Amino acid sequence: MIQATGLTRTFTVGGRTVEAVRGVDFEVRPGEIIGFLGPNGAGKTTTLRILTTMLKPTSGRATVVGVDVDADPAGVRRRIGYVAQAGGTDGNCRVAEELILQARLYGIGKQDAERRAADLCERLDLTGLADRPIRTLSGGQRRRTDIALGLVHEPPLVFLDEPSVGLDPQSRSDLWTHIRRLRDEHGTTVFLTTHYLDEADSLCDRILVMNHGRVIAEGTPDALKRRISGDVISLTLGGDADHAKAVLAECPGLDEIAVSGQTVRLTARGGEQALVWLMRTADQAGLDLRSVNIARPTLDDVFLALTGSSLNENHS
Numbered sequence: 001m002i003q004a005t006g007l008t009r010t011f012t013v014g015g016r017t018v019e020a021v022r023g024v025d026f027e028v029r030p031g032e033i034i035g036f037l038g039p040n041g042a043g044k045t046t047t048l049r050i051l052t053t054m055l056k057p058t059s060g061r062a063t064v065v066g067v068d069v070d071a072d073p074a075g076v077r078r079r080i081g082y083v084a085q086a087g088g089t090d091g092n093c094r095v096a097e098e099l100i101l102q103a104r105l106y107g108i109g110k111q112d113a114e115r116r117a118a119d120l121c122e123r124l125d126l127t128g129l130a131d132r133p134i135r136t137l138s139g140g141q142r143r144r145t146d147i148a149l150g151l152v153h154e155p156p157l158v159f160l161d162e163p164s165v166g167l168d169p170q171s172r173s174d175l176w177t178h179i180r181r182l183r184d185e186h187g188t189t190v191f192l193t194t195h196y197l198d199e200a201d202s203l204c205d206r207i208l209v210m211n212h213g214r215v216i217a218e219g220t221p222d223a224l225k226r227r228i229s230g231d232v233i234s235l236t237l238g239g240d241a242d243h244a245k246a247v248l249a250e251c252p253g254l255d256e257i258a259v260s261g262q263t264v265r266l267t268a269r270g271g272e273q274a275l276v277w278l279m280r281t282a283d284q285a286g287l288d289l290r291s292v293n294i295a296r297p298t299l300d301d302v303f304l305a306l307t308g309s310s311l312n313e314n315h316s
């Protein structure tokens with residue numbers, strides 16, 4: 001469905017070259033829900049803009065739904081849906097009206113457009129709202145309308161840019177149900193960017209992690225979590241966490257060690273054993289230890305181990 005090979009994109013700003021994307025290779029198979037994760041400035045939006053033909057790559061190649069983005073951008077655009085973060089809807093227009101209008105803009109006949117609008121309203125739970133002006137909808141209803149609008153031309157692949165940003169937890173899980181249904185009942189492939197690790201974990205079949213312009217890891221959420229073997233130990237300190245990191249790194253049995261705010265996070269195969277060493281070392285070095293926690297790895301721990309910083313912290 002998507003094949004990216006050696007994609008790069010550089011920008012020149014005030015005589016300085018920014019390498020936003022530095023050689024990205026990945027594949028997306030039909031019917032997958034793919035999560036594209038990475039800290040701010042990792043190159044996600046630039047990659048997304050290349051795949052949706054809004055930007056040309058500096059080098060490399062990408063085919064989307066079997067069409068080369070460089071050779072036939074219009075052909076790619078006909079075959080994909082793209083739902084931007086801000087949406088592109090006219091707030092005064094009514095839901096069904098807007099869907100029909102968009103379908104007509106794709107050259108779809110009137111009756112067919114009406115049928116598709118009704119079908120999309122049903123699929124995205126908008127039937128009771130079809131006559132409401134878009135500006136009167138709640139955040140979740142509006143996001144569902146944006147997604148319906150991205151699907152009027154029945155694309156096999158839809159790109160969603162941060163689909164659940166700004167939604168309350170209930171609307172988010174509701175949206176996830178709708179996104180899963182698109183895939184399960186209609187075979188739609190979904191490529192989404194997100195900063196929410198719980199979203200990536202529960203919704204996505206596979207995750208691509210991008211950092212500094214490269215895809216640094218990919219796999220199912222479970223496979224990524226398995227990459228972090230052992231337990232995650234978090235030590236919160238009163239003093240300089242970087243100094244504490246340097247001291248604690250001397251302990252045996254540790255795999256990864258990173259600092260996140262006032263907390264030093266470590267992974268160790270035998271968590272309890274390592275903890276004894278850590279506490280003893282902290283005590284001997286006079287570190288101001290405030291609290292200790294041992295846990296199984298989460299996707300955020302994976303992210304921290306891969307990129308050296310927490311995605312949640314990075315995004316806040």
Ligand SMILES: Nc1ncnc2c1ncn2[C@@H]1O[C@H](COP(=O)(O)OP(=O)(O)OP(=O)(O)O)[C@@H](O)[C@H]1O
Pocket residue numbers: 011012013018019020038039040041042043044045046047
């Ligand atoms: N039009 C542009 N001109 C100059 N630099 C750009 C341009 N677009 C992106 N960049 C730079 O390229 C790098 C990657 O940016 P990009 O927006 O792709 O990252 P991102 O992963 O989407 O980040 P975020 O999560 O903050 O949206 C950044 O250093 C950014 O400043």
